[in-house]
Amino acid sequence: VPSPEELRRAINAGELMLHLQPIVEAGSRRPLKAEALARWRHPERGSVSPDRFVPVAEAHPELADSLTLWAIEAAGQCQRDLASRGLDLAIAVNISGANLRDLRFPDRVQEAVRRGGAEPSRLTLELTETAAFQDPVRTADILLRLRIKGFELALDDFGTGYSSLKVLKQMPFSALKIDRSFIADLPTSRDSAVIVGAVIDIARHMELQTVAEGVETEEVAVALARMHIGALQGYHTGRPMPLEELAVWLT
Numbered sequence: 426v427p428s429p430e431e432l433r434r435a436i437n438a439g440e441l442m443l444h445l446q447p448i449v450e451a452g453s454r455r456p457l458k459a460e461a462l463a464r465w466r467h468p469e470r471g472s473v474s475p476d477r478f479v480p481v482a483e484a485h486p487e488l489a490d491s492l493t494l495w496a497i498e499a500a501g502q503c504q505r506d507l508a509s510r511g512l513d514l515a516i517a518v519n520i521s522g523a524n525l526r527d528l529r530f531p532d533r534v535q536e537a538v539r540r541g542g543a544e545p546s547r548l549t550l551e552l553t554e555t556a557a558f559q560d561p562v563r564t565a566d567i568l569l570r571l572r573i574k575g576f577e578l579a580l581d582d583f584g585t586g587y588s589s590l591k592v593l594k595q596m597p598f599s600a601l602k603i604d605r606s607f608i609a610d611l612p613t614s615r616d617s618a619v620i621v622g623a624v625i626d627i628a629r630h631m632e633l634q635t636v637a638e639g640v641e642t643e644e645v646a647v648a649l650a651r652m653h654i655g656a657l658q659g660y661h662t663g664r665p666m667p668l669e670e671l672a673v674w675l676t
């Protein structure tokens with residue numbers, strides 16, 4: 426596990442980069458968006474997984490902010506790079522509960538977007554329900570400010586927290602990402618199929634977009650399209666990849 430000092434240094438030294446995973450429309454398989462996933466190429470240790478360094482950032486609010494603002498700025502640069510090749514894609518960036526302590530966060534996001542050159546309406550911020558529930562009143566306030574600034578908000582890993590429906594009711598989300606634990610066994614588990622069907626139904630009535638995470642087979646993709654899910658994400662429809670590869674993948 427890296428120390429906070431090492432991570433801080435790495436962010437400043439430009440050792441982090443984004444990989445981008447396609448999110449495609451379920452029916453047409455047309456690319457809608459890409460999720461930005463941070464990668465750290467350490468000069469001695471080689472690649473360090475986000476599972477190791479994201480928790481370090483989350484334990485230090487100011488470091489969590491640096492990571493998120495770096496990712497937002499870098500995502501904007503990716504979007505501009507794609508636009509210069511005639512490719513238009515929305516981008517989703519993961520944010521942490523640690524980012525939601527300070528009411529100045531939305532302004533800082535807006536500044537990072539300005540530096541990176543992204544279009545706010547083409548940037549989605551993804552947040553897990555666990556993060557959203559640490560301080561629900563403050564979170565709702567911060568999320569509302571972000572929505573007013575034009576950002577899309579996605580509830581990530583939906584179904585794995587303790588308060589999913591309450592979070593949906595209280596927070597101004599625009600999309601819901603169904604956790605891969607309900608998606609992988611969709612063809613064989615009647616329970617998963619019933620749960621996913623009900624979630625899609627709730628989302629439709631609440632006018633929320635739906636994304637299935639962890640789509641690993643054509644069979645699952647077809648089953649989800651039949652259930653009228655909005656979008657698909659997973660190794661089957663596209664792995665996380667560097668920007669250059671994504672540009673090729675898109676054309």
Ligand code: G
Nearest residue numbers: 461462463475476479492496519520521665
């Ligand atoms: O590819 P994957 O191994 O990228 O990511 C592992 C975990 O790390 C996921 O839960 C993902 O949401 C998280 N993650 C990846 N990049 C970022 C990031 O830039 N910020 C935050 N907060 N989490 C990230």
Ligand code: G
Nearest residue numbers: 519581582638639640641658659660661665
């Ligand atoms: O927590 P979040 O949903 O942001 O995490 C995204 C994580 O899921 C990343 O680690 C990414 O590499 C991983 N991922 C993306 N597609 C698939 C998939 O089809 N199967 C599995 N098992 N993991 C996936």
Ligand code: MN
Nearest residue numbers: 460519551581
């Ligand atoms: Mn995510």
Ligand code: NA
Nearest residue numbers: 581582602638
């Ligand atoms: Na997720």
